[in-house]
Amino acid sequence: MTKRIILGAVAILLVIAAAYAAFFIAPEERTMGLIQRIFYFHAATAWAGEMTFFVCFLANLLYVWKRDPRYDWLGVSSAEVGLACITVVLITGPIWAHPVWGIWWTWDARLTSTFVLWLLYVSYLLLRTLVDEPDRRALLSALFGIFAFIDVPLVFFSIRWWRTQHPQPVIMGGSGSGLDPTMSKVFFFSVLAMHMLAAFLIVERYVLEKMKAEVDFLAREVEAQ
């Protein structure tokens, strides 16, 4: 419990510090101006979301291999946290896009594949509500989760493979790309903060899933008495 409180406190402090850095330390971008400061929150949250989906993917693979319910708990926990991250990305993206592009949304490769990613993980969570038997639910959702993860590299590489309305990559984008050194430091600090927040939320959600399993077990015990 104490470790969880410390993790939560560290995550919140880092997120506040990252917001301060985004507003007061990062220099203003020349063409977009103030609105570009959304980048530090939007892109860092996207990276954290993709990382949590990777954790979900690993947990799903491990569940299929070992059939240990703890991997199922980790899978659903990280899927929910990843979904929260991608929801934030899908909200902050249009808020940034509207003043810059003049439109809220366009069906380009990056935006569409991100929306599909959101739909896939909503389906993952819905699927779990449709199956009552715990082992069958865990296996089916693990298999679906492995399939859903295919979209994550597609989202990541979409701006590298196709010309999109979404800007080309500024991190790991090859020659001609890159960020001002201060912007880069603020961005990677924001990435760290959002990863800590995601880790904290996964831990909290995992505790909930573990407790749910205990309740199910005890309910069966009571029923059997």
Added chain:
Amino acid sequence: MKNLDSVFAAYIVGWGVFFVFYLTIAKRTSNLRTELERLKNSLPRTK
């Protein structure tokens, strides 16, 4: 200070989503803790 309202909106709504998500986890955990206590208490009585 052009677009300051949009920048604030993005940060506030974004943090709001995480905050509401955390609240749902806390609420579900609290409900389960109550249920767990109820089940633990009912076990010895049925024995």
